[in-house]
Amino acid sequence: MDLDLLATFLEIHRAGSLTTAATRRGLSQPAVTGQLARLEQQIGEPLFVRSRRGVTPTARGDDLARRVGPHLDQLRSAISDGDSGGDALYGQVHLAGPAELVTARVVPALAPLAARGLRLRISVGLAGDLLSALANSRLDVVVSAVRPTLKNVAATPFADEEFVLVGPPTLARTVDPALLATDPVKALGTLPLVAYAEELPIIRRYWRSEFGRRPSNEVAVVVPDLRAVLAAVVAGAGVSVLPRYLAEPALAAGSVELLHHPHMAPLNTLYLATRVGGLAHPSVALVHDHLMKRSRLWGAL
Known part of the structure; x- marks a missing residue:
């Protein structure tokens, strides 16, 4: 079961609204609707009854929320603790990746860091161009759809x-x-x-x-x-x-x-790339670590 689908389900259950759940998850409402449909397809029965006033959980939906909610909350708490809670952040990180993934997942995932003061400068483009810019110190972090081969670039498998x-x-x-x-x-x-x-x-x-x-x-x-x-x-x-x-x-x-x-x-495996030694910079290391932790909740994209 995809943890990302369960996290979206739990937000819908707690909010009673697809729109509110989308805002909390940093996703579009069609994306939330699609994730819920996929989860209901996997489970084999409806989890909510839709109405003009929002959504009401079915008995199966209530049971699922009761069973998975505490575990997801503990996982979120562990991730938040690893990001040093709500302390103010400083510095600037230049990050780049494919436009579609940056829009759908990366920007929403990094928004909490920006809210705490980290300055983000985000670009989009093709992997080859972005990796060259990374190697030439014009970028700090690149999400790449191809495995980097440049000598001064280090890469970690990020998501599938x-x-x-x-x-x-x-x-x-x-x-x-x-x-x-x-x-x-x-x-x-x-x-x-x-x-x-x-x-x-x-x-x-x-x-x-x-x-x-x-x-x-x-x-x-x-x-x-x-x-x-x-x-x-x-x-x-x-x-x-x-x-x-x-x-x-x-x-x-x-x-x-x-x-x-x-x-x-x-x-297809996506990679999180930095320059060799780039993680010695605290702000770059924070962004890298934050994205790696968030990707564990996504499952296969």
């Missing part, structure tokens, strides 16, 4: 992204289920692709991992932002491979559907 192949319902209905089971490449071969880059880095990795070959599909749209890729898929331009954390709200809303169900979810 889970990837899903999604498409709009209109295209999903054109896929032959029987052919998909026996020859998925042929079954999916007529679907246009929406890609992050011309080289199809994410899509190509998924095809090789799951189907053992490169995709031969026509590429309909290329846009260097995964949020825009998702928007294009929702609008019906084609299908794509996206991190589950990004696709989850659209999956919960029914605006996209899973086109393939792998036996084991394809994962």
Whole structure:
């Protein structure tokens, strides 16, 4: 069970509102709705009854909150103690990473440190460019989707992204289920692709991992932002491979559907990179340690 889903569930249970829970978790309301739908799917029954006034827990929801609440509170307390409570912070840290992950997870996770006085300067971009900037002392911390290989850069495995192949319902209905089971490449071969880059880095990795070959599909749209890729898929331009954390709200809303169900979810490890010796700086070490602790609550993204 994903601890991130349980943490969101507990906030909903205590707040009685998806909107309030989203604010407390530092997430969008669609993201909270998607996480709740995923948890209810895993458990196999509703945890809340929705109404105009908010949400009311079911008997199963009350039981789950009673069982997991104390344990999550203890874990949060341990993390807070490790961050020196509410003491004022000083210094400035330059951090960078992929725009989508920085927006969805990194900025909300670091907001408490900024509230205590730490100055954060955050950039987004491609891993290669950001790692070069880190090596040249223009950045302090980089969240990288590729393993750094530069000699003066140290990296720690940070979190795992889970990837899903999604498409709009209109295209999903054109896929032959029987052919998909026996020859998925042929079954999916007529679907246009929406890609992050011309080289199809994410899509190509998924095809090789799951189907053992490169995709031969026509590429309909290329846009260097995964949020825009998702928007294009929702609008019906084609299908794509996206991190589950990004696709989850659209999956919960029914605006996209899973086109393939792998036996084991394809994962990509994210790394938290600093310059060699960079953790000797107290502010950099604090940000690094804080993000590592928060990532343990996320599970696979």
